[in-house]
Amino acid sequence: QVQLVESGGGFVEPGGSLRLSCAASGGVFSNYGLGWFRQVPGKDREFVAAISYNGGKIFYNDFAKGRFTIARDNAKNTQSLHMNNLNHEDTAVYYCAASLRSFYSGQYYNTENEYRYWGQGTQVTISS
Secondary structure, rough: OOOEEOOOOOOOOOOOOOOOOOOEEEEHHHHHHHEEEOOOOOOEEEEEEEEEOOOOOEOOOEEEEEOOOEEEEEEOEEEEEOOOOOOOHHOEEEEEEEOOOOOOHHHHHHHHOEEEEEEOOOEEEOOO
């Protein structure tokens, strides 16, 4: 069983930056496609970014392009999401997730149901 634990959430002013981390235990981390999603109350979970099993392919939702950077370290079983130029619309609970798919084909990475394992979520609040 794979367990994912996020950290790094918190409060930040508009225009600021945050780095979210996700540590994994169990399973074969280097086989999994990884992703980040976010959710605000009353709305569906929203895809943010994904990275293929070896880091060779990276995908972003449009709102994240140019501001967010996803990365993984297979030696340390961790993934991260570095977020810059944050605004109020980025306020949400952020979840890291792992899929049994590699995502190297460029498919399924933005589909919530394709992820088998989820972290507990970390709150990110953009507030002045």
